[in-house]
Amino acid sequence: DARVTQTPRHKVTEMGQEVTMRCQPILGHNTVFWYRQTMMQGLELLAYFRNRAPLDDSGMPKDRFSAEMPDATLATLKIQPSEPRDSAVYFCASGRRTDLEAFFGQGTRLTVV
Amino acid sequence: SQKIEQNSEALNIQEGKTATLTCNYTNYSPAYLQWYRQDPGRGPVFLLLIRENEKEKRKERLKVTFDTTLKQSLFHITASQPADSATYLCALDDSGGYQKVTFGTGTKLQVIP
Numbered sequence: 001d002a003r004v005t006q007t008p009r010h011k012v013t014e015m016g017q018e019v020t021m022r023c024q025p026i027l028g029h030n031t032v033f034w035y036r037q038t039m040m041q042g043l044e045l046l047a048y049f050r051n052r053a054p055l056d057d058s059g060m061p062k063d064r065f066s067a068e069m070p071d072a073t074l075a076t077l078k079i080q081p082s083e084p085r086d087s088a089v090y091f092c093a094s095g096r097r098t099d100l101e102a103f104f105g106q107g108t109r110l111t112v113v
Numbered sequence: 114s115q116k117i118e119q120n121s122e123a124l125n126i127q128e129g130k131t132a133t134l135t136c137n138y139t140n141y142s143p144a145y146l147q148w149y150r151q152d153p154g155r156g157p158v159f160l161l162l163i164r165e166n167e168k169e170k171r172k173e174r175l176k177v178t179f180d181t182t183l184k185q186s187l188f189h190i191t192a193s194q195p196a197d198s199a200t201y202l203c204a205l206d207d208s209g210g211y212q213k214v215t216f217g218t219g220t221k222l223q224v225i226p
Binding site (some may be wrong): 033038043055091100104 | 147154204214217
């Protein structure tokens, strides 16, 4: 059963610390998305990649967030330094250019104290 | 400014009735629109996609309509069941099919037995 895998599922960290979230997209999917979900803002697109190249990261605060795809099986989202306002659920999703639907992982629940 | 509006109030309906959820948008010209389902603590799950040149799409008990003149999509669940209780999100691609998808805030549906 193919699925998007995200680690860790939960992360509690202190303000100022670096946070790295990882995502393994479904094999064969060439598009990877990072979303953030909060009660106030809903699901916001932070960045997305096609064939490992960044297509758009305009939703991401550039001074502290970075997203990369070191290879086709791994996407990372880093926050450095983290702040309490970064507390949210971060979702990774993957898909194919041809059929347009996105498959979401279970999310990483981040709490910055 | 661009906006995607879904009824923020929860929708409560009796089992067996048809649930109708609304998605209105402004200042977008979407190539397609999608509906997702999200259960608590889980990532969204894709349900249906409708393109800008399509008026209606069906899948089992689900039906989606898309009116680009009214800038509105309606999502119907017929013969609703308690298992249909979830939050339903509409999402649209305003990037000409490049999959830069923006989500609405969702409508929580509760089906009462």
